[in-house]
Amino acid sequence: MIQLSGVEKVYNPRKPTEVYALRDVDLEISSGDFVAITGPSGSGKSTLLHILAGLDTATSGQYFFRGQDVSAMSDGEKCQLRNKKIAIILQSFGLIGTESALNNVVLPHIIGGTYNRKIDQKARQVLEQVGLGNAIKKPVNQLSGGQRQRVAIARALTMNVEVLLADEPTGALDQQNAESLVRLLTELNQNGLTVVIVTHNMAIAEKCPIAYALNDGRLSRTR
Amino acid sequence: MNAIRLARYFYSRRYIQEAVLIVQLVLMFVLSMVVFSPVDAFLQFAQEIKGTYAAVDDSRTLFFNPNEAVYYNGTGIIDPESAGFVDAAVEDALASAGIAGPMRTALYPAYIDAGTENEPEEDSQDQPAVRNLLVYSEEMLEATGLFNGESAPSSGQSGAVPILISPSLAGLVPLGAEATVTLRDGDTGIPCVVAGVLSEEAVLPACHGFGSFPTLSCFGTKLSDYPRTDFIVMGYDPAYFPEIQWESSFLVPLEENADVAATVQTLNAQVGAWGSFATMGELEKVAFSRVFVNNSMAILEFLLLSLLAFFGYGGYLFLMTFQRQQEFSVFFLLGMTRRKMLVLNCVFGCVNLLIALLIAYVSYPWFRQLLGSGSATTATVGVVGLSYCFLLLLLALIFSFLSAFHRFGNVSTIFLLQGGD
Numbered sequence: 001m002i003q004l005s006g007v008e009k010v011y012n013p014r015k016p017t018e019v020y021a022l023r024d025v026d027l028e029i030s031s032g033d034f035v036a037i038t039g040p041s042g043s044g045k046s047t048l049l050h051i052l053a054g055l056d057t058a059t060s061g062q063y064f065f066r067g068q069d070v071s072a073m074s075d076g077e078k079c080q081l082r083n084k085k086i087a088i089i090l091q092s093f094g095l096i097g098t099e100s101a102l103n104n105v106v107l108p109h110i111i112g113g114t115y116n117r118k119i120d121q122k123a124r125q126v127l128e129q130v131g132l133g134n135a136i137k138k139p140v141n142q143l144s145g146g147q148r149q150r151v152a153i154a155r156a157l158t159m160n161v162e163v164l165l166a167d168e169p170t171g172a173l174d175q176q177n178a179e180s181l182v183r184l185l186t187e188l189n190q191n192g193l194t195v196v197i198v199t200h201n202m203a204i205a206e207k208c209p210i211a212y213a214l215n216d217g218r219l220s221r222t223r
Numbered sequence: 224m225n226a227i228r229l230a231r232y233f234y235s236r237r238y239i240q241e242a243v244l245i246v247q248l249v250l251m252f253v254l255s256m257v258v259f260s261p262v263d264a265f266l267q268f269a270q271e272i273k274g275t276y277a278a279v280d281d282s283r284t285l286f287f288n289p290n291e292a293v294y295y296n297g298t299g300i301i302d303p304e305s306a307g308f309v310d311a312a313v314e315d316a317l318a319s320a321g322i323a324g325p326m327r328t329a330l331y332p333a334y335i336d337a338g339t340e341n342e343p344e345e346d347s348q349d350q351p352a353v354r355n356l357l358v359y360s361e362e363m364l365e366a367t368g369l370f371n372g373e374s375a376p377s378s379g380q381s382g383a384v385p386i387l388i389s390p391s392l393a394g395l396v397p398l399g400a401e402a403t404v405t406l407r408d409g410d411t412g413i414p415c416v417v418a419g420v421l422s423e424e425a426v427l428p429a430c431h432g433f434g435s436f437p438t439l440s441c442f443g444t445k446l447s448d449y450p451r452t453d454f455i456v457m458g459y460d461p462a463y464f465p466e467i468q469w470e471s472s473f474l475v476p477l478e479e480n481a482d483v484a485a486t487v488q489t490l491n492a493q494v495g496a497w498g499s500f501a502t503m504g505e506l507e508k509v510a511f512s513r514v515f516v517n518n519s520m521a522i523l524e525f526l527l528l529s530l531l532a533f534f535g536y537g538g539y540l541f542l543m544t545f546q547r548q549q550e551f552s553v554f555f556l557l558g559m560t561r562r563k564m565l566v567l568n569c570v571f572g573c574v575n576l577l578i579a580l581l582i583a584y585v586s587y588p589w590f591r592q593l594l595g596s597g598s599a600t601t602a603t604v605g606v607v608g609l610s611y612c613f614l615l616l617l618l619a620l621i622f623s624f625l626s627a628f629h630r631f632g633n634v635s636t637i638f639l640l641q642g643g644d
Binding site for chain 2: 053055075076079080081082083084088090094095096099107108110111112113115155
């Protein structure tokens with residue numbers, strides 16, 4: 001499903017402040033995988049995730065998603081990819097705080113032009129599924145961190161994406177909420193969703209069947 | 224529908240915000256109309272004059288006093304040979320000077336009284352005499368029947384002879400006042416309408432009928448009050464007009480046995496910039512420049528308001544974009560291109576501008592009444608003011624969004640994604 005070959009990312013190339021975030025990264029993720037990418041701060045985890053999501057572009061190397069060369073895609077095509085195939089959840093949640101949970105969940109469909117009443121109903125069901133049945137109409141900035149992260153996951157589920165990328169999803173959560181979130185992600189993976197978690201929390205990484213470690217921009221498989 | 228939802232997310236998240244913004248825009252438009260009202264009034268006035276001219280058939284007015292030549296030919300006041308010379312000289316001059324449309328001529332009360340112009344037999348020709356009246360004096364007002372106070376303003380009538388009055392008479396006769404000037408036969412009436420006020424600084428050619436001695440005595444009696452170069456005198460009979468009595472400079476003195484080519488050349492030089500349409504342009508130009516000279520405070524106010532409008536509205540949108548950069552980054556994350564966000568913002572902002580413009584247009588008479596600057600019935604919508612303000616705000620909208628997206632586009636993504644490590 002996802003194939004990275006010789007991917008490098010250099011910030012400020014050919015300048016005194018040149019930084020290699022990723023060096024010769026090869027990665028292959030199959031459909032239904034549950035992958036953890038770990039590493040210390042500054043190792044390039046988030047950069048790798050942003051490249052996978054099409055938010056950033058590799059300096060060199062190739063990235064294929066379902067056989068399509070993402071590195072050669074236009075901005076519009078990458079946006080389509082994020083709207084239809086790949087969802088990303090962030091430590092900072094990536095939600096519109098003043099809007100209700102429901103509005104946040106249906107937002108990708110509004111952007112994609114596919115919003116209708118059925119989507120609205122589905123969004124309500126998914127919000128109930130992730131335990132937010134009572135918070136559907138609440139503005140997101142009135143919800144707790146754990147609830148916000150669940151809204152973000154509900155949004156990804158409503159999008160019917162193939163891959164869920166999670167960038168430090170438990171970073172802003174307490175232990176209880178973090179464990180609950182991982183359980184939810186595991187459930188989703190068991191239902192066929194491909195999940196890639198970037199984290200420096202080894203306890204979470206240990207729950208993933210496949211694990212990679214990033215050190216100084218170099219990726220190696222640890223499990 | 225989805226586009227509207229998205230636009231609202233960006234531009235004004237709440238209906239109340241949108242309503243407040245539209246009210247602000249409406250007030251801005253109305254303000255622009257107030258500031259621009261002198262310019263608008265002038266342009267409307269100029270338009271009315273042009274409209275009046277357009278209502279008169281050009282083929283009936285394109286005369287450099289030819290009817291008088293016909294008349295004089297007929298009566299033998301001047302010899303036919305001279306009259307033919309005048310006609311030929313005038314025609315050649317007009318043609319070579321590229322003057323299109325009618326020349327305005329002065330028609331004097333004495334003519335009207337005496338009926339020496341527009342004789343019925345002339346009217347029976349294919350090109351009946353129709354002139355513009357330049358009214359300089361109260362005597363002339365009386366002669367045209369406009370001074371009796373019975374004239375009422377009207378919207379003017381098609382085919383009426385436009386009357387342009389001097390500024391000193393502007394308070395005596397309202398624009399649009401109608402009168403019927405009766406010719407000597409007592410049956411032929413020429414419908415006339417006061418079309419405008421002459422600019423004090425405008426250059427106005429007036430063709431005097433040569434050989435018509437009653438002209439001078441009836442010419443408002445104060446010939447010296449008028450700038451001498453304002454008149455083009457085509458010809459005269461020195462026997463009737465001793466120079467001391469005339470006291471006017473003859474730009475093209477017509478002498479017996481004069482060289483036609485030389486006269487045409489002189490006429491070109493003197494008349495080239497004139498002609499009714501050229502003169503009208505000159506009138507507008509001068510009047511417009513006077514608007515600026517006489518309204519320096521208004522100009523200053525206009526400039527300040529322009530700056531306020533541009534930076535106020537543009538700055539608001541810029542800050543709004545800045546404040547919502549996280550929202551923009553969420554949209555980007557969920558698959559919307561920056562270009563689409565920019566277009567949506569601009570289109571929705573433009574729709575709001577149009578709504579505000581429409582409200583301002585409809586409510587302007589009410590605002591005028593409220594501001595005490597006129598009644599609702601006489602209120603005119605300032606097209607120039609509205610157009611200018613709309614374009615200014617549109618420019619501010621596009622410029623602010625472009626600059627904001629250029630400035631914050633990438634920053635916003637980083638802003639959202641930071642904190643992963």
